[in-house]
Amino acid sequence: MEASKPLKPAAPPPRWASQRPTIVDVANLSGVSKSTVSNVIRSSGRVSDATRRRVLDSIEALGYRPNALARDLVRRRANTIGVLVGDLANTFYAGLVKLMEVQASQTAYTTMVCNTDGELALERARVEILLERAVLGVVLLQFSGDRTVLDELRDARVPAVVVSCHDERVDCVAVDDRAGMSAAVEHLYDLGHRAIAHVSGHLVEDTTRAARAAGYEEAMRKRGLSPQLLDADDWENGDPAAVRRLHELVTANDGPTAFAAGNDVMAVRLIDSLEAAGVRVPEDVSVIGFDGIELGAHSRIALTTISQPREELTTRGLELLLDRIGSGSVAAPPRCVTLEPQLIVRHSTAPPRT
Amino acid sequence: VTRDGIGGDGRDAAFRRPTINDVAALSGVSKSTVSNVMRGTGSVSAATRTRVIEAVDTLGYRPNATARNLVMQRTNLIGVVVGDLANAFDAELVKRIEQRASAAGYTTLVCNTGGHADREGSRIEALLEQRVDGIALLDFTGDRAVLSQLLGERVPVAMVSCWSEYADCVAVDDMVGVALAVQHLVELGHQRIAHAVDPLMEATTRRARIEAFERAMLRSGLPPRSEWTVVCDPSEGGGDADMLALLDGDEPPTAIVAANDYTAIRLMELLEGAGHAVPGDVSLVGIDGIDIAGLSRIALTTVAQPRDELASQAVALLLDRIESGYDAPPKQHRLRPALIVRKSTAPPR
Numbered sequence: 001m002e003a004s005k006p007l008k009p010a011a012p013p014p015r016w017a018s019q020r021p022t023i024v025d026v027a028n029l030s031g032v033s034k035s036t037v038s039n040v041i042r043s044s045g046r047v048s049d050a051t052r053r054r055v056l057d058s059i060e061a062l063g064y065r066p067n068a069l070a071r072d073l074v075r076r077r078a079n080t081i082g083v084l085v086g087d088l089a090n091t092f093y094a095g096l097v098k099l100m101e102v103q104a105s106q107t108a109y110t111t112m113v114c115n116t117d118g119e120l121a122l123e124r125a126r127v128e129i130l131l132e133r134a135v136l137g138v139v140l141l142q143f144s145g146d147r148t149v150l151d152e153l154r155d156a157r158v159p160a161v162v163v164s165c166h167d168e169r170v171d172c173v174a175v176d177d178r179a180g181m182s183a184a185v186e187h188l189y190d191l192g193h194r195a196i197a198h199v200s201g202h203l204v205e206d207t208t209r210a211a212r213a214a215g216y217e218e219a220m221r222k223r224g225l226s227p228q229l230l231d232a233d234d235w236e237n238g239d240p241a242a243v244r245r246l247h248e249l250v251t252a253n254d255g256p257t258a259f260a261a262g263n264d265v266m267a268v269r270l271i272d273s274l275e276a277a278g279v280r281v282p283e284d285v286s287v288i289g290f291d292g293i294e295l296g297a298h299s300r301i302a303l304t305t306i307s308q309p310r311e312e313l314t315t316r317g318l319e320l321l322l323d324r325i326g327s328g329s330v331a332a333p334p335r336c337v338t339l340e341p342q343l344i345v346r347h348s349t350a351p352p353r354t
Numbered sequence: 355v356t357r358d359g360i361g362g363d364g365r366d367a368a369f370r371r372p373t374i375n376d377v378a379a380l381s382g383v384s385k386s387t388v389s390n391v392m393r394g395t396g397s398v399s400a401a402t403r404t405r406v407i408e409a410v411d412t413l414g415y416r417p418n419a420t421a422r423n424l425v426m427q428r429t430n431l432i433g434v435v436v437g438d439l440a441n442a443f444d445a446e447l448v449k450r451i452e453q454r455a456s457a458a459g460y461t462t463l464v465c466n467t468g469g470h471a472d473r474e475g476s477r478i479e480a481l482l483e484q485r486v487d488g489i490a491l492l493d494f495t496g497d498r499a500v501l502s503q504l505l506g507e508r509v510p511v512a513m514v515s516c517w518s519e520y521a522d523c524v525a526v527d528d529m530v531g532v533a534l535a536v537q538h539l540v541e542l543g544h545q546r547i548a549h550a551v552d553p554l555m556e557a558t559t560r561r562a563r564i565e566a567f568e569r570a571m572l573r574s575g576l577p578p579r580s581e582w583t584v585v586c587d588p589s590e591g592g593g594d595a596d597m598l599a600l601l602d603g604d605e606p607p608t609a610i611v612a613a614n615d616y617t618a619i620r621l622m623e624l625l626e627g628a629g630h631a632v633p634g635d636v637s638l639v640g641i642d643g644i645d646i647a648g649l650s651r652i653a654l655t656t657v658a659q660p661r662d663e664l665a666s667q668a669v670a671l672l673l674d675r676i677e678s679g680y681d682a683p684p685k686q687h688r689l690r691p692a693l694i695v696r697k698s699t700a701p702p703r
Contacts, residue, residue, distance in 0.1 A: 087449075088446070089446050091445065094442070095440055098440055102468075113452065114452065115453065117453075129461050295646055301651060
């Protein structure tokens with residue numbers, strides 16, 4: 001370990017904010033006015049090449065960094081995009097945030113990430129914070145559908161885009177959840193399943209949950225089957241009584257032989273709970289997920305799922321948002337981009353036992 | 355078609371945010387009185403306060419955080435620099451830090467570096483431009499230039515789950531963690547133990563982990579072999595292939611300590627795909643204790659880091675540094691990791 005040279009300055013200089021080089025220092029060193037320096041930094045106004053070079057050299061020599069706060073005050077906005085996510089611990093969303101952050105920073109935006117835990121009160125509070133921070137736009141990776149939040153954003157003239165869930169009142173990019181769920185039911189039906197239950201819970205964002213449930217019910221009714229909706233929150237806390245009830249449910253005579261889960265995380269946990277109750281997947285019961293998380297592709301999990309095109313969701317979402325930020329138009333009619341989800345068959349689904 | 359009655363061309367040129375002047379005018383008081391009411395400072399009569407608050411409400415005035423911060427030299431922003439959000443350990447830690455920071459009135463700016471030093475530098479630069487009050491580094495590439503810049507600019511820094519003697523740190527003791535993993539395998543009877551390193555882990559951290567592994571081996575009386583430390587990179591011709599070659603060799607390792615759970619779970623699939631049963635042929639230990647490691651189908655034996663404690667101490671260190679000033683000597687907390695034995699380890703055949 002080479003750690004002999006102390007990096008910390010020996011004598012404490014005054015508070016950091018006051019001793020940074022300022023625009024005045026740059027102007028003095030390069031022998032031009034403050035506004036010329038400012039023009040060079042913002043690439044605005046007319047500055048000769050020679051002057052520009054002199055200013056840039058001074059900036060380099062002094063280590064001057066334009067003060068984002070002061071600059072934002074002039075422009076009344078920060079070069080920041082807010083990202084609201086429901087559950088960062090769900091790798092589907094963490095993956096979206098990661099892509100969003102990488103893509104935004106390529107266009108020189110910084111992302112501000114807030115987690116809402118899928119709770120409406122937190123969602124409202126976080127949007128309020130982002131607005132106070134004067135973000136240029138907001139990406140909602142999870143949206144409760146709350147009218148107040150939309151009104152708030154609209155009143156502040158801050159554009160928003162909803163990514164991975166649908167809302168016709170605002171720009172959005174999402175897969176067709178109904179079609180996806182319908183494909184899931186069709187896959188199970190084609191394998192021979194008739195008693196197919198739908199499992200969802202509070203960690204699936206509300207509008208998405210509703211759309212997926214509707215897609216499920218529609219697909220079941222179309223085939224003359226009666227829908228059965230279950231709440232995963234019942235057994236997800238590891239309550240042994242709930243696991244026992246799950247066992248009773250699937251071992252009953254008319255119990256479900258297959259589950260279409262509201263998302264992959266829920267499907268993976270369902271498999272875990274089923275196997276803890278002595279029910280084998282897919283031998284005894286089939287499970288299909290929705291989202292296409294990395295873990296689902298792991299050979300030990302091998303989850304059949306309806307996969308969302310993650311990269312396309314984030315690039316298109318960012319495009320919509322930057323377009324609105326650039327054109328300064330918040331009131332133009334909302335645009336919705338619908339992407340096609342894709343069935344990926346792995347080993348968590350099989351024909352029912354006869 | 356617009357729903358809010360604003361012109362159909364989509365431009366909102368006519369819109370102007372209400373300012374403090376509008377509030378002052380409507381409530382018939384001075385700007386500084388409005389400011390006092392907003393910040394809860396100075397003495398303002400109850401009647402005046404009510405009038406101002408009503409005006410604020412009527413106009414939908416929102417105090418400009420930027421302007422307020424310019425006066426107070428505070429932004430209430432915390433930068434969070436993370437290596438890989440796709441790694442559940444990082445994502446779960448960020449989530450906890452965000453929750454705690456926001457409970458204390460701070461907003462987080464999250465940057466993902468992918469473990470690249472150049473990206474780390476540029477993201478930190480962006481955070482400094484935003485004048486964050488402090489930065490939590492969840493991953494640190496060990497780039498001394500980055501650290502000396504932060505320290506030189508006197509920006510409060512807390513290192514979480516990584517380490518530097520010059521900054522506030524909270525981390526589990528790598529030496530203890532790796533030693534627990536090695537000791538567990540040795541107790542099961544393993545002698546030929548390989549070490550799988552995550553490529554997203556940068557040089558300094560990687561060196562520390564490798565050193566910890568070698569020390570733990572030596573302490574158990576086992577000579578570590580340098581060719582058995584493999585940087586497991588999934589890309590073609592990367593370290594994954596080297597690891598498989600080792601296992602197909604004459605005297606293959608019977609156990610692997612992976613630098614983190616993410617790598618261990620990835621290796622589990624790789625090894626089984628190549629016909630090496632886990633734990634039948636090879637035992638596998640991870641480090642971190644991410645949620646999915648506990649799934650019955652994964653059942654990874656791991657050395658768990660106390661995530662809640664890491665997050666709460668990190669935020670406490672950072673806020674303390676932000677609020678009480680820069681000059682106190684670095685505070686450093688080592689937390690104890692704990693071995694969780696599941697089903698990915700067994701005695702060698």
